[in-house]
Each structure stands twice: as C-alpha cells, then as structure tokens.
Amino acid sequence: MQHLSYKANNKKPFICNLCNAAFSKRYDALRHVSTVHSKEHHLSCISCGKKYRQKLSLQEHMKTQHFGEKLVACQICNKLFVTELHKYLHIERRKLSPCNMHTKFAFGFFGI
16 A cells, blocks of 8 residues: 655655655655554563554653652643643644633634
C-alpha cells in the first residue's frame, strides 16, 4: 500500500496519504509514516514495560511516571502538559481565551 504521494513544484512535495502531512524530504516523510502511522511499538519503558512508537513519548512517560516530574496545567482549560513549551504551543495553536458570555471556553481570536 502506497502511503506517500509526490507533487512536483511544491516546497513540500512528499505528502502522507494517511493524514496529508507534507514534507520537503522523502526521508522525513518515510520516518513520519513509520512512527506516526505504524501499528508497531518499538520502544519499551525499562521500568514498567509500556510500549511506545516515538522516542519523545517514551521520554515524557519516563519523566512523569518514573522520575516524578510534575505536569504543567493550562490555566484556561486545565489540560496537562509535560513541559511549559507544550502548554505554550497548545495555547498558541488554539488561541484559547475565556469566554465572558458562557461558562465554557471558546476558541478564536475574539473569544466568542
């Protein structure tokens, strides 16, 4: 099954057919498919045996589950993150802001 497409004349010509992620290098696209879309979990936690596909996921598991590092909470939606950077990216991507009209939180530039 072909998981990549190639579109010439694009800055990122290698396209994942499973999620439409685009890459400038074929190697990056192949690595994406093998780590993100693979059903296999190649990495195991040496403490508890839990399996992961990505090295970063295993590292985050080790930090929070076995080394006692605290998770960082978003002040707006209370979602937990492993690092301040992850929390910052979460807020920036969603432009989260409290909605003054409702008890729920709204996404968007104006917070409505």
